[in-house]
Amino acid sequence: MAKSNAIHVAVGVIENTDGAIFISRRHQHLHQGDKWEFPGGKVETDESVYDALCRELQEECNIQVTSATPFTVIQFDYPDKSVILDVWHVHSFTGTVHQREGQEWRWVDRSELEAYPFPEANTRIVDLLAK
Numbered sequence: 001m002a003k004s005n006a007i008h009v010a011v012g013v014i015e016n017t018d019g020a021i022f023i024s025r026r027h028q029h030l031h032q033g034d035k036w037e038f039p040g041g042k043v044e045t046d047e048s049v050y051d052a053l054c055r056e057l058q059e060e061c062n063i064q065v066t067s068a069t070p071f072t073v074i075q076f077d078y079p080d081k082s083v084i085l086d087v088w089h090v091h092s093f094t095g096t097v098h099q100r101e102g103q104e105w106r107w108v109d110r111s112e113l114e115a116y117p118f119p120e121a122n123t124r125i126v127d128l129l130a131k
């Protein structure tokens with residue numbers, strides 16, 4: 001059961017026309033700092049998950065999402081907080097992807113994803129993408 005205080009997060013698995021996936025590294029001072037992540041962030045009150053996804057991807061990686069489909073939902077309890085990751089597969093977008101918040105970022109092949117340290121909640125996302 002999801003905890004009532006769980007943080008609802010919109011997460012985007014952005015895929016380019018070569019089939020590579022965008023990942024970036026969380027700032028050290030943040031929750032799950034230094035881990036790699038898929039871009040995204042907290043869904044605000046009165047905002048749909050899709051709207052949050054579009055807003056966060058515009059803010060964090062400079063793109064306008066034009067097509068995305070639900071990929072998976074993960075509820076996970078860290079010792080210090082609970083999250084619900086609402087993960088979307090972003091197939092098409094306009095704009096040139098780059099990280100706007102000074103984080104390290106790169107495009108990686110699906111088969112390379114398992115080599116990157118992701119937060120524990122991401123294990124199933126990476127498994128689904130890698131297979």
Ligand SMILES: Nc1nc2c([nH]c(=O)n2[C@H]2C[C@H](O)[C@@H](COP(=O)(O)OP(=O)(O)OP(=O)(O)O)O2)c(=O)[nH]1
Nearest residue numbers: 009011031032037038039040041042083119121122
């Ligand atoms: N964006 C993102 N967050 C993740 C992933 N995996 C994972 O456990 N999280 C957790 C870490 C955070 O506790 C939470 C998302 O927080 P965030 O720091 O991205 O939220 P935000 O962009 O709205 O940040 P802020 O404006 O509040 O600083 O979800 C992931 O792949 N991507």
Ligand SMILES: [Mg+2]
Nearest residue numbers: 039040041042
């Ligand atoms: Mg974020």
